[in-house]
Amino acid sequence: MMGDEAARTGPQNRELYALLNLSPEASDEEIRRAYRQWAQVYHPDKSPSPLMKEVAEENFKRICEAYEILSDETKRLIYDLYGMEGLTSGLELGPRLSKAEEIKEELQRIKRREEEAKKMAHFMPTGSIVFNLSVPSFLEGDGIMRGMVMASQVQSQLSKDDAIAIAGNLAANQRSGGGIGTAILRRQLSPVSSIEFVASTGLQSLIGMQTTRQLSIHSTATINISKSLSDGSINLTNTWTRQLSETSSGNIELALGMRSGITVGWKKRDENVSAGGDLKIETGGLGASARYTRKLSSKSHGRIAGRIGSNALEIEVGGGRKISEFSTVRMMYTIGIKGIFWKLELHRGGQKLIVPVLLSAYISPVFATGAFIVPTSLYFLLKKFVVKPYMQKREKRKALENMEKTYGQVLEARRSAEKAQQLLQNVATRKKNKQAETGGLIVTKALYGDAKAIEKRHEHLEEEVDSGVIDVTVPMNFLVSDSGELKLHEGVKKSGIMGFCDPCPDQPKQLYVAYTYNSRTFEAIVGDFEELVLPQAGQ
Numbered sequence: 001m002m003g004d005e006a007a008r009t010g011p012q013n014r015e016l017y018a019l020l021n022l023s024p025e026a027s028d029e030e031i032r033r034a035y036r037q038w039a040q041v042y043h044p045d046k047s048p049s050p051l052m053k054e055v056a057e058e059n060f061k062r063i064c065e066a067y068e069i070l071s072d073e074t075k076r077l078i079y080d081l082y083g084m085e086g087l088t089s090g091l092e093l094g095p096r097l098s099k100a101e102e103i104k105e106e107l108q109r110i111k112r113r114e115e116e117a118k119k120m121a122h123f124m125p126t127g128s129i130v131f132n133l134s135v136p137s138f139l140e141g142d143g144i145m146r147g148m149v150m151a152s153q154v155q156s157q158l159s160k161d162d163a164i165a166i167a168g169n170l171a172a173n174q175r176s177g178g179g180i181g182t183a184i185l186r187r188q189l190s191p192v193s194s195i196e197f198v199a200s201t202g203l204q205s206l207i208g209m210q211t212t213r214q215l216s217i218h219s220t221a222t223i224n225i226s227k228s229l230s231d232g233s234i235n236l237t238n239t240w241t242r243q244l245s246e247t248s249s250g251n252i253e254l255a256l257g258m259r260s261g262i263t264v265g266w267k268k269r270d271e272n273v274s275a276g277g278d279l280k281i282e283t284g285g286l287g288a289s290a291r292y293t294r295k296l297s298s299k300s301h302g303r304i305a306g307r308i309g310s311n312a313l314e315i316e317v318g319g320g321r322k323i324s325e326f327s328t329v330r331m332m333y334t335i336g337i338k339g340i341f342w343k344l345e346l347h348r349g350g351q352k353l354i355v356p357v358l359l360s361a362y363i364s365p366v367f368a369t370g371a372f373i374v375p376t377s378l379y380f381l382l383k384k385f386v387v388k389p390y391m392q393k394r395e396k397r398k399a400l401e402n403m404e405k406t407y408g409q410v411l412e413a414r415r416s417a418e419k420a421q422q423l424l425q426n427v428a429t430r431k432k433n434k435q436a437e438t439g440g441l442i443v444t445k446a447l448y449g450d451a452k453a454i455e456k457r458h459e460h461l462e463e464e465v466d467s468g469v470i471d472v473t474v475p476m477n478f479l480v481s482d483s484g485e486l487k488l489h490e491g492v493k494k495s496g497i498m499g500f501c502d503p504c505p506d507q508p509k510q511l512y513v514a515y516t517y518n519s520r521t522f523e524a525i526v527g528d529f530e531e532l533v534l535p536q537a538g539q
Contacts (some may be wrong), residue, residue, distance in 0.1 A: 018496025285310035475499030
């Protein structure tokens with residue numbers, strides 16, 4: 001649904017425009033005109049009641065603040081770029097920052113400084129653990145564990161340009177084991193070039209250096225040279241990477257040394273698809289691989305991959321699902337010359353747990369088919385009868401907890417909106433009566449709030465705090481112009497309009513309007529950030 005998508009990805013720095021019902025592209029004259037219109041209604045001197053005068057003063061202050069920012073070219077630019085946070089970030093306004101580019105550059109400098117401080121305050125750990133299991137070995141009485149591999153790396157930003165990483169790898173099987181320790185010092189030489197120094201000890205002791213340089217806006221080159229401390233061999237690798245489009249890139253790698261060869265690769269990644277492939281020619285063999293991952297829904301994806309070469313032939317299919325903000329589980333089915341495998345994966349943040357399970361070292365058509373169909377069927381059965389009901393129950397519970405948490409906030413916002421509507425009532429009624437005389441535009445009912453509740457608007461709907469909607473008929477009639485037109489601008493969240501509020505935080509919202517025009521009845525529904533123009537074309 002378009003409104004739902006906008007609610008998640010819509011513009012953020014538009015609250016002041018909503019308050020005055022302005023387009024983000026409004027001219028200075030339109031800003032002044034809107035300010036005068038709202039100021040006349042909410043000026044404290046126009047409220048005889050002491051209670052309503054207090055409400056008027058509060059809303060008049062908001063209107064004045066919005067006008068002060070939007071009528072100032074410099075403040076408006078800062079607000080458009082970074083919102084209220086930009087105006088309170090410590091930026092020094094004055095002659096030194098008179099141009100838009102200078103203001104943007106200064107704000108970006110402040111933002112970069114804050115991000116660098118966050119980076120320097122935290123370590124960035126990554127790691128993986130692989131457990132290799134074997135069902136045939138277990139059945140033969142040799143134990144199910146074939147081996148284990150552990151890898152871990154911790155990176156820390158020493159300064160703006162310097163970083164250090166410490167990594168370790170440990171591998172063990174039923175008969176032997178070993179490990180490697182690695183230290184990497186990285187320095188950013190310029191915005192387009194960097195250099196790394198590497199030293200490893202253990203099963204593969206070596207020292208090396210790598211330098212990377214951006215040759216153009218689309219091309220990068222990397223040179224790596226290393227010397228083995230075990231046999232004295234020297235390896236040289238050159239890699240060239242080229243951006244082919246906004247979502248794809250290609251690379252060529254030339255390796256000289258103990259295993260000389262050339263590799264040509266390609267990869268693509270966009271919002272829904274990730275794909276790639278490699279062709280490798282090296283001393284003693286030839287190999288190729290391909291992989292394709294597609295997003296099936298907001299939380300699940302499917303994957304297929306394959307490898308072929310002098311000593312490899314396998315195909316892998318499967319998929320994964322996001323189970324929380326930071327965690328993803330994946331199950332893969334692999335069949336090849338090494339046998340039939342299941343592979344279970346858990347990814348959380350920068351950590352991975354991978355469990356390949358060898359089911360059979362021999363390929364039997366019946367067994368291979370069963371090994372694919374059984375877990376697939378089991379997955380869909382569990383998803384339908386266990387996981388989905390559990391997730392629905394969990395989401396319902398979270399929604400209830402969120403409603404309880406925001407109950408006081410929503411209640412207060414509703415009261416403020418209702419008081420703001422009371423001050424609009426007289427003008428809105430006067431406009432409504434004037435439109436009635438000419439058969440013009442009259443809003444008979446307007447509801448704003450939870451999209452699901454709006455869809456069920458014909459059912460009996462109580463205007464309570466937990467209903468998720470608020471009646472905005474009064475402010476909608478107030479916004480009708482003298483010429484009989486009403487316009488809400490695109491890209492402006494409607495909860496910020498005077499007399500509105502957010503009755504269901506963090507939920508997709510819609511606006512429903514029932515109205516009469518030329519003695520005929522019409523209805524309209526728009527998303528939270530969509531434009532609304534009444535009467536619509538052809539009416």
